[in-house]
Amino acid sequence: MSVLEARQLNKHYQMGEVMVRALDNVNLVVNQGEFVAIMGPSGSGKSTLLHLLGGLDTPSDGEITLAGQPLSRLSDNEITLVRRRRVGFIFQFFNLLPTLTAEENVGLPLLIDGQDLARHREKINKLLALVGLADRKHHKPNQLSGGQQQRVAIARAFVNDPEIVLADEPTGNLDSKSGTAILELLRRTCAELRATIVMVTHDPRAASYADRVVFLKDGQIVRELQKVGDEHNVQTIIDVMAGLDL
Numbered sequence: 463m464s465v466l467e468a469r470q471l472n473k474h475y476q477m478g479e480v481m482v483r484a485l486d487n488v489n490l491v492v493n494q495g496e497f498v499a500i501m502g503p504s505g506s507g508k509s510t511l512l513h514l515l516g517g518l519d520t521p522s523d524g525e526i527t528l529a530g531q532p533l534s535r536l537s538d539n540e541i542t543l544v545r546r547r548r549v550g551f552i553f554q555f556f557n558l559l560p561t562l563t564a565e566e567n568v569g570l571p572l573l574i575d576g577q578d579l580a581r582h583r584e585k586i587n588k589l590l591a592l593v594g595l596a597d598r599k600h601h602k603p604n605q606l607s608g609g610q611q612q613r614v615a616i617a618r619a620f621v622n623d624p625e626i627v628l629a630d631e632p633t634g635n636l637d638s639k640s641g642t643a644i645l646e647l648l649r650r651t652c653a654e655l656r657a658t659i660v661m662v663t664h665d666p667r668a669a670s671y672a673d674r675v676v677f678l679k680d681g682q683i684v685r686e687l688q689k690v691g692d693e694h695n696v697q698t699i700i701d702v703m704a705g706l707d708l
């Protein structure tokens with residue numbers, strides 16, 4: 463069953479005389495329970511694609527269907543609600559609120575949605591335990607390492623039981639050891655919560671944790687690798703990139 467479908471997506475930016483085609487006829491279907499990596503060099507359109515998929519920005523052309531809802535038919539308010547209730551986001555720079563504790567940061571999406579946090583205490587604690595931070599729930603972001611902050615962000619991304627989690631270079635700001643721990647956590651969370659994850663990255667090692675890798679070049683999907691982990695590894699991904707001149 464598909465959770466997310468993108469059909470003939472285009473996004474261009476008019477920069478004075480020049481038109482930048484950030485995305486060029488992108489088609490993508492993501493199924494329930496899949497961990498998909500979108501891989502491409504800097505400037506290939508990864509962030510643009512992720513923003514469109516999560517309803518943070520609108521395409522110039524094409525359609526996105528998220529959890530059965532064609533976004534183009536929704537009002538801005540309805541898209542905000544879809545984003546708030548059905549999508550989880552993980553960013554490169556964690557984006558935690560510095561004045562809130564780990565526990566409060568995890569609960570923030572529920573608070574913004576007007577829900578009573580007291581009723582979700584158990585779920586928040588469960589998620590903090592899942593990411594290995596049960597004993598850090600009263601810490602503020604500046605009392606946590608980068609890797610720990612990203613784990614708080616992962617718990618936060620799952621707190622609204624999202625249909626899909628979108629991650630933009632989640633290990634881009636971490637050292638390699640913390641990065642590996644985050645990738646393992648994402649893969650485990652995907653399995654344990656039967657979650658669906660789309661992660662964009664320029665790092666072949668990060669992409670190798672996904673089930674499927676989609677290669678983006680100059681705004682176009684140019685190749686796809688299935689069964690990563692089982693049949694393909696980091697070296698295959700590096701070889702494909704070299705072959706595509708990425």
Ligand SMILES: Nc1ncnc2c1ncn2[C@@H]1O[C@H](COP(=O)(O)OP(=O)(O)O)[C@@H](O)[C@H]1O
Pocket residue numbers: 475477482483484502503504505506507508509510511
């Ligand atoms: N707001 C914007 N205005 C103009 N050009 C943009 C804007 N956002 C992205 N671009 C351009 O679109 C292309 C894709 O950018 P982006 O999606 O950020 O790539 P990536 O995340 O893969 O590095 C780049 O050429 C970038 O310069």
Ligand SMILES: [Mg+2]
Pocket residue numbers: 508509510
């Ligand atoms: Mg980017």
